[in-house]
Amino acid sequence: MASTAPASTLSFPRETFAKLSPHPYLLAHLQPTSTSSNPTRANGRIATQFRTPHINNGSLTHAEGSAVVRIGDTTVVCGIRAEILLANNVAGYRVDKSSTAPSSKAGYNEAKELDLLVPNIELATGCSPAFMPGQPPSTLAQSLSTRIYSLLHSSGLVDGEDLRIWYQPPDLSDQDKMEEDEEDAPEPEVKAFWTLYIDILFISLDGNPFDAAWAAVISALKNVRLPKAYWDPDREMILCEDSVAQSKKLQLRGLPIAVTSLVFKAKEQSQAKDHRYWILVDPDTFEEGLCDESVTVVIDCGSGKTKMLGISKAGGTTIGMQELKGIVSLAEKRWLELSDLLNT
């Protein structure tokens, strides 16, 4: 042979292998041939390892509350703006006696009926190569918005009382007719509601958008300060106090945390016989492209006992009752880690 070129090897650089055949690439990491190397994921984490979260609160000056959450290369900004909704602008809103009011019915959710919480997710152009400018909101963005919306309401996180602006009419009857009937003292009435616009913007997206977005919502809600608002009867409008000292924070009910995991199967075909699988927590984009089945659990361990606030599982049959318990115990560890960060 005249060829003087070095003997061509049949090996690729890692990046080429990952691009050409992503599934065997991840499988080779999780199932190393040599016994000396530990099984890890392609990103160097072990299967049950989460990425380190970073949380920064109150970085937006014009929002009532804001948070930047970074989990690995996924970065989310959440800003919450509060606006006032006058009760007399609500179609069909009646000031009922407390016994017949709709709010006394079981399961009535004022924040939901009046749309007082308005979350919206935007996956910004350039946050990942999948998002081009000028595109309509992707299915992912719409799906995430819906999930955040329903979790906000189903978890009952925001106390409806925090969002009401009350007015106590002065008792004027005393001057004309003295102590004719004491029960006629005017009842306090709700004059307006706070509406929270929760805007979530992804600056960069590397997998696991829901967990990051939800952590950002929680952190921003904890950061919210609503100014003291009152009804001015002379001007017939709501006025807000300027002073920060009189503003107050929202009383959140609990601290739910979302944890997403994926199921990676040894065989690419979903109906294959090989049933080996790995549960990968906090997946990145590369792993999301290779797994069909995903599970998100939302838990709150605040009261000492683990309370589940949501399960969402689709796309496969691997996760049953036992596997779910394992995921919940992983989520409990993650709750401790994140609650430390969120409570500081």
Added chain:
Amino acid sequence: MANSAEPTALLSHLHRTDGSATFSQNGYTVIGAVNGPIEVQRRDELPEEAAIEVNIRPSAGVGGQYLNVFVFLLDLTISVIGTRERHLESILQSTLRQIILITNFPRTLIQVTLQITSTPENATTGSKLVQASSNLAILPALLQTAILTLLSASIPLAVTLTSVLLALNSNGKSRTTFEAPTVVQFQAADSVHVLAFTSQGELLVAESEGAFTLEDWDEIYETAKALCCDETTGEVIMQGEAENKGSLMDFVKSTLEEKVTKDLHWKD
């Protein structure tokens, strides 16, 4: 019209589609149609499997993907319209991918369209039309319609599925489970759960909302599994109850048996 908790179904009643079904249960009625395998747009084409497209149309309001874009730009509060359907579509899409033998039809499209025609009316809080209740209540009806539609079209499936909606009230030690809850029960419940099982008894979809514990969920899982599939555990739990109340899997079977005997009527 009384909302019957008993499911009813009508198969292959639309003649211009490859398969169709109407399914009603618990006040929800969904018409489903499937076309496939058909030609796929180049950008959606998958080299090794069939692409699955699910379209869900709500009974009121715009669910359309393109209309929705403009709604988004106009008013954020309305943006909730349509996003719910996208979410349900993505759940259905990932579920149907698992049960249709997609690798048998590479580079084709299987298109499932589901039109919600009626939802139970909410007598107590006669308020919002579109976002009346949570997005979970409709999910079992959608899944069940989709599977009947696929069966009607004779699209090769690996397994079939059955799905139930359960509401749970849990105060302290005692738990009350409502099968096929009414709207009032649904809203008043501490937690609501949708579970779907394959015909082999594996958990395929699980969506839960509200506050509950892991033990509650275990019980829900067992109840749902008994309601959905296997006759053996079903009998144990249902012994005290009415005889005609078979599992949902029996319902799917008997619906299909009826259709097959009707189709083969000419042979006799």
